Amino acid sequence: xxxxxxxxxxxxxxxxxxxxxxxxxxxxxxxxxxxxxxxxxxxxxxxxxxxxxxxxxxxxxxxxxxxxxxxxxxxxxxxxxxxxxxxxxxxxxxxxxxxxxxxxxxxxxxxxxxxxxxxxxxxxxxxxxxxxxxxxxxxxxxxxxxxxxxxxxxxxxxxxxxxxxxxxxxxxxxxxxxxxxxxxxxxxxxxxxxxxxxxxxxxxxxxxxxxxxxxxxxxxxxxxx
Amino acid sequence: xxxxxxxxxxxxxxxxxxxxxxxxxxxxxxxxxxxxxxxxxxxxxxxxxxxxxxxxxxxxxxxxxxxxxxxxxxxxxxxxxxxxxxxxxxxxxxxxxxxxxxxxxxxxxxxxxxxxxxxxxxxxxxxxxxxxxxxxxxxxxxxxxxxxxxxxxxxxxxxxxxxxxxxxxxxxxxxxxxxxxxxxxxxxxxxxxxxxxxxxxxxxxxxxxxxxxxxxxxxxxxxxx
Numbered sequence: 001x002x003x004x005x006x007x008x009x010x011x012x013x014x015x016x017x018x019x020x021x022x023x024x025x026x027x028x029x030x031x032x033x034x035x036x037x038x039x040x041x042x043x044x045x046x047x048x049x050x051x052x053x054x055x056x057x058x059x060x061x062x063x064x065x066x067x068x069x070x071x072x073x074x075x076x077x078x079x080x081x082x083x084x085x086x087x088x089x090x091x092x093x094x095x096x097x098x099x100x101x102x103x104x105x106x107x108x109x110x111x112x113x114x115x116x117x118x119x120x121x122x123x124x125x126x127x128x129x130x131x132x133x134x135x136x137x138x139x140x141x142x143x144x145x146x147x148x149x150x151x152x153x154x155x156x157x158x159x160x161x162x163x164x165x166x167x168x169x170x171x172x173x174x175x176x177x178x179x180x181x182x183x184x185x186x187x188x189x190x191x192x193x194x195x196x197x198x199x200x201x202x203x204x205x206x207x208x209x210x211x212x213x214x215x216x217x218x219x220x221x222x223x224x225x
Numbered sequence: 226x227x228x229x230x231x232x233x234x235x236x237x238x239x240x241x242x243x244x245x246x247x248x249x250x251x252x253x254x255x256x257x258x259x260x261x262x263x264x265x266x267x268x269x270x271x272x273x274x275x276x277x278x279x280x281x282x283x284x285x286x287x288x289x290x291x292x293x294x295x296x297x298x299x300x301x302x303x304x305x306x307x308x309x310x311x312x313x314x315x316x317x318x319x320x321x322x323x324x325x326x327x328x329x330x331x332x333x334x335x336x337x338x339x340x341x342x343x344x345x346x347x348x349x350x351x352x353x354x355x356x357x358x359x360x361x362x363x364x365x366x367x368x369x370x371x372x373x374x375x376x377x378x379x380x381x382x383x384x385x386x387x388x389x390x391x392x393x394x395x396x397x398x399x400x401x402x403x404x405x406x407x408x409x410x411x412x413x414x415x416x417x418x419x420x421x422x423x424x425x426x427x428x429x430x431x432x433x434x435x436x437x438x439x440x441x442x443x444x445x446x447x448x449x450x
Contacts, residue, residue: 015402018359019395025409032409035371037398039267039325040413040420040430041290050320064287065266067386068259071247074301074383074390076289077338089259100264103433107445114439125441134243147264153385158299160392161292167385170244173262177240177445182291184250184257188265188422195265195420195430197413200437200448204432205265208328208419210426214339216350220332223425 036198043196045109045128046075047097047139048089055130055139056085057122059109061196063098071170073098073150076163082115090166094152095137098168099144102192106202134172145191147174181225185210239434261423268450270334270353271300272322272364273314280355281310282347282362284334286421288323296395298323298375301388307340315391319377320362323393324369327417331427359397370416372399411437 006094022030049055060083066072077087090096101109108126116125123130129142133149140147149172156165186198188205195203210223247255274280285308291297294348302312315321326334333351341350347353354367358374365372374397381390404412413430420428435448 009317015400017400019272019296020398022395023294027294029409030296031293032358033393033411034296035290036409036411037323037371037400037415038288038290038298039371039393039418040265041267041271042264044264062289063263064289065263066301066388068256069248069252070386071255071259072245072386073263076291076299097242106433107436109434110445111439114441116441146262146264154383156381156383156390158291158379158381158392160394161295161297163291165384165390169385170247170259170262171430172244173242173247175240175242176260176413180240180258184261185256185423185426186258186261186262189428193264194433197430198410198435200295201410201435202433204415204433205420205422205428205430208331208427208429210423211273211335213425214336216339216341220335 015024027146032199039198040195040203043101043109043194045099045101045112045144045204046086046101046140047141048086048095049093049138050085050089054119055121055123056089057087057112057126057128057139057141058083059101059112065114066167072153072167073148073170074167076165078163080162085118087164089167090152091155093137096150096152096168097136097138097140097161098148098150099141100146100188100191100193102143102145103194103204105143106194110200111203140174145176146186146188146193148172256274257423263420265420265428268326268334268419268427270324270337270366270369271325272366273310273311273445274316274318275314275319279344280346280348281314282337282351282353282364282366283308283311284326284337291392291446297378298373298391298395299390299392300440301390303388305387307338310343312389312391315377318362319336321375321377321393322361322363323373323375324366325371325413325416325418327368327370328419328429330368331419332362335425361397365399370401371411371413371418373397
């Protein structure tokens with residue numbers, strides 16, 4: 001690690017880095033650094049099951065809202081990583097679940113990113129519980145307070161680096177009833193959902209405020225809940 | 226709002242919703258609800274400038290890490306919204322900046338989502354400061370502690386709902402020097418970066434832990450910083 005730091009200190013002026021500096025850095029260092037830059041990220045366990053019946057569970061931090069009508073979510077898969085099972089199971093069965101992570105099982109969520117053999121379910125390996133609901137073939141995570149059952153819609157190959165964006169449509173939603181506010185807002189802090197940054201850092205949240213819809217003629221107000 | 230809540234109570238059994246329930250809900254309610262489900266999200270101000278020289282600043286919560294080699298970031302744009310200026314400026318000039326949001330200016334960041342006339346810069350309208358660096362044409366946000374200068378690489382149209390994913394390559398990075406750890410991790414909590422959920426809720430973070438790289442034969446350890 002010393003060496004990497006030295007490399008950076010040679011080119012680093014007050015926290016400023018050019019593309020050249022980034023490309024010169026050692027590979028693991030660069031991965032950790034670049035992964036940190038996008039800000040805090042969604043943290044979700046994606047549950048799938050292959051045709052043979054073996055379940056799979058993998059942690060993702062790239063879930064992104066695409067639209068509400070129809071309700072669509074996207075996420076990024078790296079086909080050359082442990083995430084390839086998630087991808088092949090979704091393409092095989094058309095189904096998946098998206099399950100939020102709480103602080104009481106974040107180590108087990110992280111552990112799903114280890115390379116287990118094909119016939120081992122991460123549910124068993126890390127100690128999380130499969131839950132089958134709504135006639136879906138893909139498993140939910142019983143321990144998650146917020147969970148979504150979804151259907152595969154579209155695969156988008158990102159030519160720039162060989163990653164894949166998967167677009168899915170929400171079919172079922174389970175949230176704790178006391179987290180839903182009258183205007184449709186689901187209070188994820190109250191639900192215990194946590195967030196992450198970089199490749200391995202986990203964070204709880206603290207509400208600052210909700211703000212009213214922005215209008216050009218005045219600054220927003222705080223929404224009282 | 227009463228009516229919306231009634232609609233949901235008719236079909237809502239202990240916080241469980243089907244696609245049918247979601248499609249029956251009133252439009253703004255559905256938007257708020259579905260936007261909440263993806264978890265906590267990145268929060269960034271994207272700075273651009275059109276050929277005439279008018280700068281634009283817009284808040285996004287869909288920034289996602291795509292890869293480290295080369296360093297790529299993606300984000301989702303809705304061409305039928307105020308975000309259309311961001312899209313057209315990027316396509317016109319090939320440049321943009323991505324700037325993190327801190328608690329001391331989150332109301333101003335939110336306010337960039339109001340509909341201002343084409344010739345008004347959101348920097349002036351909301352009271353944030355343009356900063357030109359590295360010979361880039363696109364403006365950075367002076368107030369942001371973490372900022373990225375980037376170049377347009379690819380536009381991906383998402384057929385399912387007419388949204389667009391923009392893929393960009395990182396050219397410059399500015400982070401507070403004291404937030405960079407020896408392994409490349411940038412401590413965003415220390416940098417003051419905040420996160421958001423739903424369409425209008427802002428949250429600060431509190432570190433739980435960083436975990437070691439997951440190996441199949443043992444559970445992860447906490448990384449001491």
